[in-house]
Amino acid sequence: MDAIGMARCRSSIDLSDATSPLFDQTWDPNLHKTRFAFDNARQRLHTRTLLTPVGSSIENFPSTKRVVEALLNVSIHLEIAYDAGIIHRDVSVGNILFVEDTSTKSSVAGFLVDWDYAELTQDGIKRFNEVFVTPGSNRLKASWEEIKETLKEMTGTFAFMAIAILEERGERHDTVHDLESVYWVLIWLILRHTKHSHPHGANACHNLYDAPESSGKLQWLNSGPSTAPLPDKETPLHKLLLEMARMVYLGAVRFEDLRQSILHEKWCAMLRDALGKSGWPVDDAAIPYQLVSANQPHLNGESARQSQARERKSLQQQQLEAPVTGPLKRGSDKITGNNESQARKKRRTTPDPPSSRPATFEGSP
Template identity: 30%
Template sequence: MYIKDTWNFGAHPPLTCIRKHQRTLTVEVGQPLKKFRSSKQLTRVVYEAFLAHEDAFTLCEILHRDVSGGNILIVYDKETPEDDHEGGGRGLLNDWDMAIRMADLDKPARQVERTGTWQFMSIGLLRNRNKKHEAQDDFESFIYVMLHHGLRYMTHSAVGPGLRNIISSIFDIAIDVGNGQWVGALGKGALVHGLGPLPQDFHFACGPFNQWIKHTIHAIKQWQTAQAQQPEVSAVALDTEPAIDLNKKPVFHDHSRLRDFWQAVLEMDGWPRNDRARYQLEPRGNKRPSEDSAQPAPKRRKSGRFTAAAASGNAATPA
């Protein structure tokens, strides 16, 4: 009742977001991505969601803009039954509520907060609210989905008491810069340039998955370097000889190079059998472990804000 009073002017951002309530129904009933039944199934399911993203972008000129762990589902049906050792099923890229036609990307933003799920948003979007959302930002989000699920549910060298803080440092930290705006990506920026928060000798037990993660993180750095037109900074923790030639067009130039590399990794030998998801985070104090307690912010808080406590070694908590 006081919103129009003189004393209250300036209390609310000037942008007005006009929304239309809608419901999207699908024939498929999917399972959460965190229920993957092998590392290869996880990699393939996210790859198939990436293919859906490519089709929507290249054929329909639509950009998803909210690639996240909660928006990629595993579907089991007659065409993709369960498999004995790789899990079967197929990937479904869901929740197109935030999708936009490419022709509308240059229009002014309708809301103060960025579009997307905070933990999986690109470095560029987290650093600069005015940055135009591009396909490459979604490419980066696919990589964070893989890394996020790998750290939480797969076997790797960082499993232990500090894992919760490592994950929080990469995905959760946000800084309030005033006027209702938040910035982030301190942990992601450090990760991409090999400066932490993962240990220098970090690796996943699954060889093909480990290689995919290392080279796609390198691709993020490569794209940032190409955009900034600056010499590349050599990585520390994730420095390795690329499995593909990175001296041509950047991997992020379009969907094709990332797609081809993804497919090549899926065809590699060395994928373990039946290495299904196992929750790797230890409980806080005497609290019983819960997968749900450590999941990304729910959809009702698209851009979940978190304290910078993780930067000092404490787990970040929702504000």
């Protein structure tokens, strides 16, 4: 680990490499790669990577203040990576770890792992080609035309994806989307591992994260004071949650002329300001998550989205195959009515522009 706390790769080994001097004749490299892709470049390989420092799950936090300290560190790491030409694209609760101090058994600042979905920015491509694509190397030149399309794909862990990514607006994944994911990680930890006061109680986490597409998150951001579901309204965390919700809301507005993208400097300053205040609880370590009753089965967000897509396709097919019993006038909703209904429903879940939306956030300017 270096001075800024980012994870470092110490070594890596490809277990499918038949030429490696580390293996003897009894080693079968074919057991460590797939064999059914169209070409070798698309095969999956079994590799082992050694990273430092040693990490522990952020879900076992000693206090909510330590969580915010870790998320500040992660936010800084995202900007450092972006300045170097890399976007993480998969900020999630499983990819943020506390630095485990093995000498004292205490958890301190956090760091990001799992850069598998990371992608180069346009500046990153230029640097990559200058440094690695040299005469005699076997590196392929990176292409912005290819990567900019990859950045439009829905990538990451569903529960923590930014609203714009979930809605597939065609935006390229950027660092602002990763910062929004940091917010959803914090809310996840509060709803699952603290004695929160959200009116939905034990179902709050399910209602938010298992909702199809972005509907749960849009409803959450429009719920005003409920975006800070803490029994104690005087803690620095309460105000921080309201400020973060407002910043995420303004950054998720669909209309570009009204959108206020999250600024990294302002985001980190907000976290630092909260951490510098007194009044943080000292006895709010993570509590084990209790599973919600499964008496009423629910679909998770991804399954629900796929199920609804199948239902819409089936209904549209039935409408197209149904006999026409009367003349269809121009603009008739015989066939398109269901689509229009879906569109109206989707519009209702879209947040109002900040200029017309009631000021429901406490302490908002």
